Amino acid sequence: MILPGDGIGPEIVEQAVAVLEAADKKFNLGLSFEQGLIGGASIDAHGEPLTDAQLAAAGECDAVLLGAVGGPKWDTLERDIRPERGLLKIRSKLGLYANLRPAILYPQLADASSLKPEVVAGLDILIVRELTGGIYFGEPRGIRMLENGEKQGFNTYVYSESEIERIARTAFEAAQKRGGKLCSVDKANVLEVTVLWREVLDRLAPEYPDVELSHMYVDNAAMQLVRAPKQFDVMVTGNMFGDILSDAAAMLTGSIGMLPSASLNESGFGLYEPCHGSAPDIAGQGIANPLATILSAAMMLRYSLDMGEAADAIEQAVSKVLDEGLRTADIHTEGCKKVSTAEMGAAVVAAF
Amino acid sequence: MILPGDGIGPEIVEQAVAVLEAADKKFNLGLSFEQGLIGGASIDAHGEPLTDAQLAAAGECDAVLLGAVGGPKWDTLERDIRPERGLLKIRSKLGLYANLRPAILYPQLADASSLKPEVVAGLDILIVRELTGGIYFGEPRGIRMLENGEKQGFNTYVYSESEIERIARTAFEAAQKRGGKLCSVDKANVLEVTVLWREVLDRLAPEYPDVELSHMYVDNAAMQLVRAPKQFDVMVTGNMFGDILSDAAAMLTGSIGMLPSASLNESGFGLYEPCHGSAPDIAGQGIANPLATILSAAMMLRYSLDMGEAADAIEQAVSKVLDEGLRTADIHTEGCKKVSTAEMGAAVVAAF
Numbered sequence: 257m258i259l260p261g262d263g264i265g266p267e268i269v270e271q272a273v274a275v276l277e278a279a280d281k282k283f284n285l286g287l288s289f290e291q292g293l294i295g296g297a298s299i300d301a302h303g304e305p306l307t308d309a310q311l312a313a314a315g316e317c318d319a320v321l322l323g324a325v326g327g328p329k330w331d332t333l334e335r336d337i338r339p340e341r342g343l344l345k346i347r348s349k350l351g352l353y354a355n356l357r358p359a360i361l362y363p364q365l366a367d368a369s370s371l372k373p374e375v376v377a378g379l380d381i382l383i384v385r386e387l388t389g390g391i392y393f394g395e396p397r398g399i400r401m402l403e404n405g406e407k408q409g410f411n412t413y414v415y416s417e418s419e420i421e422r423i424a425r426t427a428f429e430a431a432q433k434r435g436g437k438l439c440s441v442d443k444a445n446v447l448e449v450t451v452l453w454r455e456v457l458d459r460l461a462p463e464y465p466d467v468e469l470s471h472m473y474v475d476n477a478a479m480q481l482v483r484a485p486k487q488f489d490v491m492v493t494g495n496m497f498g499d500i501l502s503d504a505a506a507m508l509t510g511s512i513g514m515l516p517s518a519s520l521n522e523s524g525f526g527l528y529e530p531c532h533g534s535a536p537d538i539a540g541q542g543i544a545n546p547l548a549t550i551l552s553a554a555m556m557l558r559y560s561l562d563m564g565e566a567a568d569a570i571e572q573a574v575s576k577v578l579d580e581g582l583r584t585a586d587i588h589t590e591g592c593k594k595v596s597t598a599e600m601g602a603a604v605v606a607a608f
Numbered sequence: 609m610i611l612p613g614d615g616i617g618p619e620i621v622e623q624a625v626a627v628l629e630a631a632d633k634k635f636n637l638g639l640s641f642e643q644g645l646i647g648g649a650s651i652d653a654h655g656e657p658l659t660d661a662q663l664a665a666a667g668e669c670d671a672v673l674l675g676a677v678g679g680p681k682w683d684t685l686e687r688d689i690r691p692e693r694g695l696l697k698i699r700s701k702l703g704l705y706a707n708l709r710p711a712i713l714y715p716q717l718a719d720a721s722s723l724k725p726e727v728v729a730g731l732d733i734l735i736v737r738e739l740t741g742g743i744y745f746g747e748p749r750g751i752r753m754l755e756n757g758e759k760q761g762f763n764t765y766v767y768s769e770s771e772i773e774r775i776a777r778t779a780f781e782a783a784q785k786r787g788g789k790l791c792s793v794d795k796a797n798v799l800e801v802t803v804l805w806r807e808v809l810d811r812l813a814p815e816y817p818d819v820e821l822s823h824m825y826v827d828n829a830a831m832q833l834v835r836a837p838k839q840f841d842v843m844v845t846g847n848m849f850g851d852i853l854s855d856a857a858a859m860l861t862g863s864i865g866m867l868p869s870a871s872l873n874e875s876g877f878g879l880y881e882p883c884h885g886s887a888p889d890i891a892g893q894g895i896a897n898p899l900a901t902i903l904s905a906a907m908m909l910r911y912s913l914d915m916g917e918a919a920d921a922i923e924q925a926v927s928k929v930l931d932e933g934l935r936t937a938d939i940h941t942e943g944c945k946k947v948s949t950a951e952m953g954a955a956v957v958a959a960f
């Protein structure tokens with residue numbers, strides 16, 4: 257299922273679909289695509305950010321490729337019917353609890369980082385974020401009137417052992433396939449829910465003797481990401497901390513327009529989307545970077561469709577166009593060739 | 609009241625007291641000091657991280673200067689009697705709701721940052737963090753047994769209008785005295801408690817026409833701090849987001865050993881402490897950087913004791929020793945003179 261969404265979503269997804277079609281042709285994958293609505297696009301058509309019919313249709317596909325949601329047009333709507341709700345609904349209803357967000361510095365783009373080259377050269381972190389629990393979905397929640405007449409807002413940060421265990425196993429397994437290091441991020445010196453988080457991680461650790469588990473408080477993790485990010489291999493944390501840390505980590509690379517993400521459920525079904533947002537300020541101009549979405553499509557082939565060879569080919573094609581010096585505006589530096597969204601997509605297809 | 613605490617706490621506080629004594633002599637301030645115990649030091653003596661007697665004594669002073677708390681020795685204790693609890697108790701019981709954390713890049717130390725010089729040169733941000741509410745203190749909290757036999761951890765993120773208004777006013781006033789820009793950080797697209805936060809900020813804004821208020825989601829704020837931190841003047845946010853963002857911001861400077869903090873209550877009483885921790889790994893070696901604590905002492909003179917002239921003099925003395933090339937190990941770079949904790953303290957006293 258293809259859900260282009262809002263802002264630059266349609267433009268970048270169009271290029272990713274073109275790349276998938278090229279991969280289909282070359283590797284005979286037998287792909288077929290359905291298009292659907294999410295976010296503001298769905299609000300405009302149906303008055304809500306994700307209809308139940310659309311949700312059901314997405315769940316029947318083998319995977320979902322999403323562009324991005326949101327924009328100023330829908331910012332004044334009530335929280336419950338805003339574009340982001342569509343994203344939260346599909347994550348939650350399809351059980352997409354494991355959000356995998358790589359933060360990789362492409363050597364060709366080393367200059368784009370705001371950090372010194374020696375601090376980030378070769379950066380390759382994977383952040384595993386719990387995506388269907390924690391304070392994002394905890395009840396009770398709301399705004400109530402106190403007896404003294406003032407309002408009070410409240411949310412609940414909650415995790416059960418099984419929720420923690422599930423995401424922890426995903427992270428341990430990811431660490432096994434990578435550098436063998438897992439750093440779990442919590443605030444166990446203050447929050448009981450993360451005391452339990454730490455307990456569960458420690459209980460599971462002996463089952464993964466080839467993984468070196470460490471724990472870090474979230475404030476320190478934010479500092480260490482700025483100070484010396486290469487100390488990390490895989491990081492695992494809850495929904496809220498993961499939201500913050502994965503964005504910070506992505507920005508270390510200086511090229512968030514390059515970073516894909518996967519959100520998986522227990523059976524390997526997944527939703528794939530770029531880490532960046534819908535960038536309404538540049539929507540429709542044909543200058544957005546489609547590479548994060550193209551790389552998300554590659555992740556989709558690898559994780560949900562078991563088409564690793566085609567995924568590799570897409571990633572190599574992306575690397576090749578970067579080697580050739582092609583750059584969209586967001587990653588452009590002197591001496592490189594500035595290209596449009598469509599030109600970048602076409603170049604990746606041609607590099608196959 | 610002087611509360612040296614644990615780890616490097618006693619060493620660095622000793623130097624700050626020496627500097628305060630020098631200021632006292634020069635400006636005839638009439639200061640007098642009492643010493644007390646907090647954190648692990650108090651656990652060892654009294655079995656708890658802050659006794660009620662110590663709390664009461666601190667509250668009767670005009671201000672508190674604190675070193676740092678915590679260390680591996682006490683890490684295996686139950687959460688309720690760990691060193692950090694002493695800190696949370698004094699903040700909460702003395703109503704120290706306004707945590708002011710400047711992130712300033714000293715021009716003399718520009719090289720220490722992991723960010724490119726052009727990204728951080730001249731950085732001067734003030735983070736205003738709410739310190740006595742939010743998820744740190746919200747009830748209900750704990751770990752309970754579910755009917756299915758698994759444990760569940762939970763915490764409550766809660767703010768009332770009056771709590772938000774109080775910290776917002778502190779931040780608006782700080783912005784008035786600085787660059788006139790205030791960025792409020794929330795997660796209003798997901799968390800109701802921060803929807804209320806945003807509402808209150810917007811309601812107060814017309815009272816501060818000279819301050820330009822903006823709102824930013826916390827994930828974006830973490831990114832923007834890494835990408836282009838100089839866009840910020842004053843930032844205001846809740847306890848948990850403030851913990852994370854202020855540490856990230858501090859680390860942008862590369863010299864967290866330089867950064868002071870103030871935690872104030874409604875009557876101007878305050879607790880002053882360095883932003884860094886107790887650094888147990890280097891405790892007792894006489895190599896810790898006392899400057900953050902010395903600068904915290906200067907903040908104390910300015911904010912709680914109305915001795916701005918003496919505060920200025922301390923800050924100028926610190927700047928002078930940096931100009932002279934004196935550096936403790938944490939901020940040392942080639943060509944500078946490496947000095948001990950005591951030598952650094954003595955140099956500041958001599959620079960008066």
Ligand SMILES: CC(C)[C@H](C(=O)O)[C@@H](O)C(=O)O
Pocket residue numbers: 340343344499797798827
């Ligand atoms: C749009 C928003 C609800 C979402 C989140 O906070 O999860 C986004 O920031 C993300 O990280 O995918």
Ligand SMILES: CC(C)[C@H](C(=O)O)[C@@H](O)C(=O)O
Pocket residue numbers: 445446475692695696851
């Ligand atoms: C020690 C800890 C409880 C404390 C906090 O989280 O507030 C510390 O990180 C700080 O920022 O002062």
